Amino acid sequence: MSLFNVYPLFDITPVKAKDVYVYDENGTQYLDLYGGHAVISIGHSHPTYVEKLQQQLANIGFYSNSIQNPLQQQLAEKLTAISGCKFYELFLCNSGAEANENAIKLASFHTQRHKVVAFKNAFHGRTSAAVAATDNPKIVAPINAQQAVEFVDFGDIEALTNILAKGDVCAVITEIIQGVGGLDEASTEFYKTVEKLCKQFGTLFIADEVQSGFGRTGDFFAFQKHEIEPDIISIAKGMGNGFPVGGILIHPKIKASFGLLGTTFGGNHLACTAALAVIETIQQEKLLDNVEEISTYFIDKVSQISGIKTIKGRGLMLGLEFDFPIAELRKELIYNHQIFTGSSKNPNLLRILPSLTVKKEHVDVFINALTKALELKKV
Template sequence: MSLFNVYPLFDITPVKAVDVFVYDENNTKYLDLYGGHAVISIGHSHPKYVAAISDQVAKLGFYSNSIQNPLQVQLADKLEQLSGCTDYELFLCNSGAEANENALKLASFHNGKKKVVAFKNGFHGRTSAAVAATDNTKIIAPINAQQEVEILELGDLEAVEKALAKNDVCAVIIECIQGVGGLDESTAAFYEGVDVLCKKYNTCFIADEVQSGFGRTGDFFAFQKYNVTPDIISIAKGMGNGFPIGGILIHPNIKASFGLLGTTFGGNHLACVASSTVLEVIEEEHLMQNAKDISAYFIEKAKGISAVKNIKGRGLMLGLEFDFPISELRKKLIFEHKIFTGSAKNPNLLRILPPLTIKKEHVDLLFEALKSELQG
């Protein structure tokens, strides 16, 4: 049986990885500055992570959510402590799209409305309502398009109020730093204004932290730079360091009831151990501070490259914008310099999403490669 051909693939076959490096079948070493779409938060094959998962799978890998699972409670407690999101409740699922799907569904249950407001260049997943709220018509099938979604310009607070004043919007879903869209970020006045409007019009504010959460921006969540209180926070990617897990944090103004949400695999024993270990390592190794420190170093180095027209993002969710498409540059970085980087909807943007364990010496390798390719 052949694979359904939906991914353009680079001719590289990784077989092992350690911290910020990936090795292919020929034992060629690559510097990973993309982390598999911001998934690798504490480095590949972290010894504490490997030991924790190995120990758990030897005891109990999975059982259903119809029984007690203290590992879910431990994860929720650790997440509350490290994120500072006190009094929120946790629902666990399996991915970022599923997290946003549950967030939108819960918002609609909560206020009885069905329309969604999202933003230009936003990306929230590839399933049902999540993909309908994504600004990419190429991945929205007719069955998804029946969802009622209004996509507005990021930063247009007047348009947000005009939409919410109709009193049919269940949720505003927003990435405080856009990921796939190209690392665009609006102002504090905009995000805080949206929060005020959501509360005024009984609309749920959903902070999509699938890519930006778990310390990637230097704060635990990207929204924490602003004075906002999301009703629902969606999480995934860096949450499991490669083990599939997602979830939503739910403000106490939204009440639970039996059967409201459900999942078979969400919050399984292995997933909980994986995510709890990620949180422990982030705390023990001060990786949020490292994200801030390395970010500052990266930005200073980037200023020395004349071809870089704009430096975008925060922490270790960064982008280098050029005045030309970066597809060929990205290939040269991979095949000639052995460095993984990422692309975005913005064709001129090189995305940098490394493990939070990255060091200055690794940043230097990137900029040496860029200088050699760009001559300046």
């Protein structure tokens, strides 16, 4: 049986990984500044993470949500403590797409409305409602297109107001910093106005923190910079450091009932253990402080490189925008300098999403490689 060929692949086969490095079958070392789409938050094969997962697996790895699982309550408590999101309730699932799917479904249940407002260049996942709220027609199948979604320019308050005033919108969903779309972030005034309009028109405000959450921006959640209080917060990616886990934080005004949401694998023993290990490591190693320090250092260094048009994003969710498509630059970095980076919907943007454990010496390696790659391009 062959694989269903939907992924364009680099000709590299990682077989081992440690902290910010991955190693292929030939023993070649690669500096990972992409973390598998921002998934690796505390470094590959972190010893605390490995030890706790091994111990949990030796006891019990899975049972359904029909029994007590104290690890779920522990995770909720630890998540409250590190994030400061008091009074929210936690529903656990398996991925970012699933988190956003459940967020939209819950908003529809709560408001008894059917329409969603999303923003242009958004990416919220590939499940039914989540992909309909993703601004990429290439990945929206006809069955998904039945969802009632209106797209608004990122930052366009007038258009948003006119749509919400019709009274049929269950949720406004937005990434605080657009990931796949190209690292754009609107103003604090915009997010505060969205929050106000949602309250005014009885609509729920969903903050998609799937990529930007769990410390990636230096704040635990990206929305916290803007001093807003979303009704639902979706989380995944860095939450499990590679183990499939996601969830939504739900404002207490939204009431639970038996059967309202459900999942077979969500919140299983191994998933909770992975997320708890991530939180413990972020706290013990003061990784939020490291994000701030390394981000400042990185931005200062790349600012000195001619040819970079714009530096976008914040924390360790960064994008370098050039005046040319970066596809060949990425190949040069990975094949000739052994450095993983990322791309986005913006063809000129190089994405940088390393583990939160990354150090200045790793940044220096990248700066040296990027400088050489750009000089080669001029030649």
